[in-house]
Every structure is written in C-alpha cells, then in structure tokens.
Amino acid sequence: MNLPIFDLVVFLIYMVAIVGFGLSFSFRKRSALDFTTGGGRLPSWAIGMSIFATFVSSISFLALPGNAYLSNWNGFVFSLSIPLAALIAVKYFVPLYRKLNSESAYYYLEQRFGLWARIYASICYLLTQLARMGTILYLLALPMNALFGWSIPMIITITGISVIIYSMSGGIEAVIWTDAIQGIVLIAGALACLLVIFIDIPGGANEVFTIAASQNKFSLGSFDLDFTTSTFWMILVYGLFINLQNFGIDQNYIQRYVSAKTEKEAIKSTWLGSLLYVPVSAIFFFIGTALFAYYQAQPELLPSDISGAANSDKVFPYFIVSQLPTGITGLLIASIFAAGMSSVSTSVNSSATVILSDHFKKYIHPNPSEKTSMRVLWVASLIMGIFSILVGLAFNGVTSALDAWWALASIFSGGILGLFLLGFIVKKCNSRNASIAVSVGVLVIIWMSLSSYILLGDLAPFQNPLHSNMTIVVGTLTIFILGFILGSKKGRTTIDPAF
Template identity: 75%
Template structure:
C-alpha cells in the first residue's frame, strides 16, 4: 500500500521536527543531574502531561482498542484503580522521594533494609522496563506493517536504533517536553478517529452503540469473585497493585517527581497526569468498540487476515491507514511513532539512571566525576536500548500485546511493592526479616509463573497455579509484606518472652 504524498510529507515533517526538538537538548551544557531530573526546574503541567503520555504511549493507543475490539471493556477496570494509587503516591511516596533527594527510587530500600534490597528492586525494575520497551517497539511496528507491508522485525530494529540515538542524546528534559507535545496530539488524533467512525455509519452514530450493545461489547466483565479469569474484581485488584507500583516505586515516575520545582508542583503534576488518563483510556476502549461495529456493518472493508483474533492489535492501525482523511493519517502515524519513541526513551533514561546510581556508583566507582557519570549514562542507554530491540522481536506474533505486557510486568515486578510497603508501614521490621519475606515471595512468584508448565504431565497437576497470571504481582506483594511482618513479630515476641 502506497502512502499518499500528503501523508508522507506530514509524516516526514512531523517526525523530523520532533526528533530535532529532542536532540536539541543535547547541545546544552548538562550535568548528570540535568540529564536525569532536569535540574528540578520543570513546570508541573509539562510533567503531568509527561506522566499521562507515559501511561498512554503506543501500548494504550494501539493495544487498548485492540483489546476492546477483540473482547469488551473489561480492561478499562484497570483505569478505575488509578485515583486510589495516585492518592497513596501523593500522600506518602512523593514526600518521601523529595525528602531523601536521591535520583534512584530504590535508595530508600537500602536505608531501611540494606544494600541487598536496593539491588533486588533495581534488577526487578530493569527487567520490567525491558518488557515494557519491547511491547512498545512491537506496537510501533504495526502501523508501518499495515501501511507498507514491511517486515515487522525490520521495523522494530530500525525504530529501536533511532530510539537509542534519541534517548542517549535527549535526557529527561527532552523526554518531558516531547511527551507534553505528543499527549496533546494523541488526544486530538483519537477524537478525530472516533468522529470519523461515528459519522461513517449508515444509520448514524447511534448504530455504533446498537451493534456493540447487541454483542455485549460494553461489559466490564463478570462480577463473580473468581480470580482465575479476567473478572471485574481480578482486573480491579491487579490494577490497584500495578498502579501503586507505577506511581509509588517506578523509577520513571520518581524522576518526574524530582524534576518538579517543589513538592507542591510534584503533587499537582501527579494528579493531573493520572486523572487525565482515565477519560482518555475510556476513549481508546470506545475506539475499539466503534471499530467492531464499523466492520460488522462494512465487513468487506476488513481483509480476511485481520478478522482472526490474533490480529486484533492490527485492526486500528489498518483503519488509520485506510479510513482517515488525507493528511490526518500521516499525522496520526507520526504522533503514534513519536509518542512511542518518547516513552521508550523515558524507560531508557530511567534504566540508565538506575544502572548509574544503584550499580556503577554503588559497586564500581563511588566517587565518579560528572564526566565519568555522563559516560556511563550514555553507555547504559545504548545497552538497554539494544536489549529492548531483542525483547520487541520476541513479542512478534502474540495474540494480544496488552495481555502479554500485563503478564510480564506482573511477573518481573518481583513483589517489590511489598518490600516498599513493609518499609513504610512496619517500622520495626529488620533487613533480615524483610529478606525472608522476599525469599518466600520469590518462591510464590515462581510457583505462580512456572507451575502451569513445569507440572503439566507430571501427575502433580493438582499443585498447579489456577489463579490468573496477572495476580502474580498481587500474590508476590502480599507474600513479601505478610511474611516479613509476621516473621518480625515472632522474633519480637520471642525476645520479649526471653526477657521475662
């Protein structure tokens, strides 16, 4: 499929401008602090838009419509937990990070439980970011595959290389400001898509609602208290824990809290970015549902290979290419591309910060100069970007990138939210007792993740995990907290008894 000259011009101009804007920040004289936190001088509205854009990226813009097209609005329940998570973050976590003034989110764990806790959390974070970047690179490849028929693997590799250059040169200031621009463009693009679909229906916009309602597309899922499948309650509980992790202990967000001018600005940006995501995610789910109705009415417009469930993530990109007015297609594809690149660059930047602070300065060179630190930031950005390309290639062929990302993020989280909560709530828990909690938590996570494969065909199927994969983060978090808390209290009671 050839791209009309109008769309091609829009695409090239927009992408060139965004990349040039991001790279322009590299010409400023910067210290490692400028590179990782923007020197603590960024405005709250820009940080808030950046938090929102980090949530959206290409995962939301492409995977949420694909998820709604394939099933229903069950995934939207995830967004309903965001206000609770945001409240906890602004109440406890934002003041904590502003107070300790470390560029690493995981420095706090060292102050509470020792160096092992910081290293464990950092490794879990890096694994989660690799999964996230891989999912985004894969989803970025879908529109171009639908547009030109280019090989998805080739697109992932070429895009990944471009992102590495962008992330290495831009720093956090470039990430925040480009995110702010992308957030505005993405919302506008989504509204245009919805409008085109609604007013393309032969019986008018109401036909979208009618067709979708008949297919039960607006369902939020079963309200049974069943945690073995994607029920309303399972997604709500999962969303609460994963969003607490996002807003409370994710390095990408912590760096934004530190980029604000003061604590009040950091709190304001957190509320703005988190609450904005709720109606926008609803808009994305509606796009997927509207596309379902659209292609039910016009089935001849959808190729046969996109009518199977495994291709749900490709339906929206196909509509962008074939169903939008000239010029809008190029702008929307460019904005999706640039937003995804900005989000990946965020993960690359935050991962490089963790590697510098929690590994290089901690174990290799404690008195590194600014020049050495900048060199490490550039090198680790390159390494993490390259690794993300490999993960992106592994995503190729999954039936739902959203479900795959949710499952991986749940597993790789390692229950570190439980370790943070243990440190904040249970002040008397020692590092040794927290370590016991982590050990048991890792065993629980391993059982949740591996038992369905390892025990199948062994006669021990009764011992397999039957809970939904997404609950891995829930079980890991709760196990670490409860075991660490109980172990500490048992030791405390034993000591009291011996004193008597």
C-alpha cells in the same frame, strides 16, 4: 497499501520536527543530574502530561482498542484503580521521595534494609522496563507494517536504533517536553478517529451503540468474586497493585517527582497525569468498540488476513491508514510513532539512571567524575536499547500485546511493591526478616509463573489456579504479610501511624 504523498510529507515533517526538538536539549544539559532530573526546574503541567504520556504510549493507543475490539471493556477496570493509587501516592509517596532528594527510586530501600534490597529492586525494575520497551517497539511496528508492508522485525530494529540515538542525547528534559507535546496530539488524534467512525458507519453513531450493545461489548467483565479468570474484581485488584507499584517504586515516576520545582508542583503533576488518563483510556476502549461495530456493519472493508482474533492489535492501524482523511493519517501515524519513541526513551533514560545510581556508583566507582557519569549513562542507554530491540522481536506474533505486557509486568516486578510497603509501613521489620520474606515471595512468583508449564500428571493439583495477572498481587502480599509476621516474633511490630 501505499501512503499518499501528502501523508508521507506530513509524517516526515512531524518526525523530523519532534526528533529535532528532542535533540535540541542535548545542548542544554550540563551534568549527569541535568540528564536524570532536569535540574528540578520543570513546570508541573509538563511533568503531568509526561506522566499521562507514560501511561499512554503506543501500548494504550494501539493495544487498548485492540483489546476492546477482541473482547469488551474488562481492561478499562485497570484505569478505574488509578485515582485511588494516585491518592495514596500524593499523600505518602511524593513527600517521601522529595524528602530523600535522590534521583534513584531504590535509595530508600537501601536505607531501610541494606544494599541487597536496592540491588534486587533495581534489577527487577530493569527487567520490567525491557518488557515494556519491547511491547512498545512491537506495537509501533504494526501501523508501519500496515502502511508500507515492511517487515515487522525490520521496523522494530530501525525504530530501536533511532530511539537509542534520541535517548543518549536529550536527557529527561527532552523526554518530558516531547511527552507533553505527544500527549496533546494523541488526544486530538483519538477524537478525530471517533468522529470519522461516527460519520462513515451506516446509520451513524446510533449504529455503533446498537451493534456494540447487542454483542455485550461494553461489559466490564463478570462481577463474580473469581480470581482465576479476567473478572471485574481481578482486574481491579491487579490494577491497584500495579499502579501502587508505578507510583511507589517505579523509577519513571520517581524521576518526575524530583524533577518538579517543589513538592506542591510534584503533587499537581501526579494528579494531572493520573486523572487525565482515565477518560482518555475510555476513549481508546471506545475506539476499539466502535471499530468492532464499524466492521460488523461493513465487513467488506476489513481484509480477511486482519479480521481474525490473532490480529486484533492490527485492526486500528489498518483503520488509520485506510479510512482517515489524507493528512490526518500522516499526522496520526507520526504522533503514534513519535510518542512510542518518547515512551521508550523514558524507559531508556530511567534505566540508565538506575544503572548509574544503583549499580555503577555502588560497587564499581562510588564518586565518578561528571565525564565518567555521562559516559556510563550513554553506554547504559545503548545496552538497554539493544536489549529492548531483542525483546520487541520476541513479541512478534502474540495474540494480544496488552495481555502479554500485563503478564510480564506481573512476573518481572518480583514483588518489589511488597518490599517497599514492608519498609514504609512496618517500621520494625529488619533487613534479615525482609530478605527471608522476599526469598519466599520470589519462590511464590516463580511457582505462579511457571507451574502451568512444568507441573504435570499427579502434580497437576499444585498448579497455579489463579489468573496470571494475580502474580504481582500474591507475590506482594506474601512478602508483606510474611515480613510482618517475622518481625512480630521479636517484639511488637509497629505500623507507621502516618500511613
């Protein structure tokens, strides 16, 4: 499919403008602290939009409609867990990290349990970010593949190289301000897509609801108390644990807490980004449902090579390039592309910060000069960018990028939320007990992740019976409960009354 010349012009102008805007911040940063926190001078609304954009990225904009098109609104239950996780974050987590005044999310774990805890958590974080960046790069390639017919591996590689250059230049200020712009444009673009669907589908908006309701597309999933399949309760529990991990121990979020001018501003930004995502994610799911009705009513509009379940993530990109008015297509493709690049640059920036703060400064050079620190940040950004390209190439061909990302997030998280909660809530748990709990928790995570592949025959009853998304839940609970029990054996174990 060829892109009209006007759309191509809009796409190129927008991309050059947003990348140029991001690169302009390279002239403002003066130190490694500016690169990682923006000097603590960023306004709350921009940070809030950046938190929102961190949630959204191309994972939401492309994968959520694909997930709803393929099945129903079961995945939306994840969003319903965000307000509760945000409430806990603004009450406990934001004040904690503002008080510590460290750009590292894992400095606190070292204070509680020693250096091993900081290294362990930071490595788990880096693995999770590689999975996230790979998912985003793959999803970015889908609309460009539909647009130009270029190979997905080539698009992933070129995009990844562009992001590496962008990430090494702008720092956290560039990330946050470009995120704020992208968030606004993406919301407008999503609403525009829905409007086009309502106008173009025979029978109008009522037909969307009629077809979707007849196919049970608005279902939130089974309400059975079953954690072996994707039920309402399984997704809700999974979402709560993932979002507590995001707000409590994710470098992306902690950097935003400390980038705000004051604690009050940090709390405002957290609420803004969190609460905005819930209705916007509902819009994304509704787009997927509306697309299902749209192509059910007009099946001739959808090519046979895209209509299959294995290509559900490609349906929305195809709609964008084939059905949207000229000009809107170019703008939306550019905004998705730029937002994805901005999201990847967020992960690259935070990962580089972790490598500098939690690794280089800890066991290579405790007091590096500003020049050395910036050099480490640049090299770390380059390395993480290259590995993210390789992960993105590995994603090519997955049935649902959203499901794959959720599964990898559960595995790579390594139960670090359990370790954080253990240190934050159970005040008398010492380093030795925490290390034992983590070791057992990691074994549980490995078993839950790999048992279905390596246990056969008579050992089949010992396979993990739970849904793969429950890995983070069970791993977290194992670490927390075992650490609590071990701590109680040497005297009374106390739970922080503030929590």
